[in-house]
Amino acid sequence: MAVDPVIVDEESKILVAPLQFLMNWARGHSMWPLTFGTACCAIEMMTVGSARYDTERYGIFFRNSPRQADCMIIAGTINLKIAPRVKLLYEQMSLPKYVIAMGSCAVSGGPFADGYNVVQGVDQIIPVDIYVPGCPPRPEALMNALLMVMERNSAGELSAAEVFAAEHRALGVSE
Numbered sequence: 001m002a003v004d005p006v007i008v009d010e011e012s013k014i015l016v017a018p019l020q021f022l023m024n025w026a027r028g029h030s031m032w033p034l035t036f037g038t039a040c041c042a043i044e045m046m047t048v049g050s051a052r053y054d055t056e057r058y059g060i061f062f063r064n065s066p067r068q069a070d071c072m073i074i075a076g077t078i079n080l081k082i083a084p085r086v087k088l089l090y091e092q093m094s095l096p097k098y099v100i101a102m103g104s105c106a107v108s109g110g111p112f113a114d115g116y117n118v119v120q121g122v123d124q125i126i127p128v129d130i131y132v133p134g135c136p137p138r139p140e141a142l143m144n145a146l147l148m149v150m151e152r153n154s155a156g157e158l159s160a161a162e163v164f165a166a167e168h169r170a171l172g173v174s175e
């Protein structure tokens with residue numbers, strides 16, 4: 001939900017902001033992606049974590065535990081064997097959480113879409129916020145996706161996971 005602060009006094013720069021505004025602001029300036037990759041796109045994701053891109057200046061810190069992460073970057077092919085593990089890691093992350101499908105394998109199965117063992121897009125098993133096309137996408141494309149998620153957070157938009165959970169509640173389905 002988008003909430004604007006109220007400027008009480010221009011001269012003394014007093015700003016009164018609802019808690020929701022401050023929460024949106026914090027969510028929009030912090031993103032902790034899970035260190036997790038399943039195929040060659042992960043090499044590009046690792047490059048984003050390198051000094052060249054300096055993601056820390058945006059508040060982006062890669063984490064090793066799903067319990068500390070709020071963003072899952074699906075970097076690589078998802079086959080039927082690893083799909084339950086991907087879902088388990090996703091479920092171990094607490095809300096609000098975000099998913100970026102990086103590369104054509106994660107988006108739609110990519111060059112292996114005809115394979116008997118390949119999931120045809122990670123959105124078949126978990127809700128996705130941003131799709132990044134390419135085989136592989138450049139690190140700049142992933143950076144752009146991370147910044148897009150953070151911008152949406154600042155604007156107070158719900159993540160795909162929150163929309164999914166709200167729809168399930170409305171339908172009376174247990175999560």
Ligand code: SF4
Nearest residue numbers: 040041103105135136
């Ligand atoms: S999209 Fe291309 S680079 Fe990325 S995991 Fe699939 S085959 Fe590898």
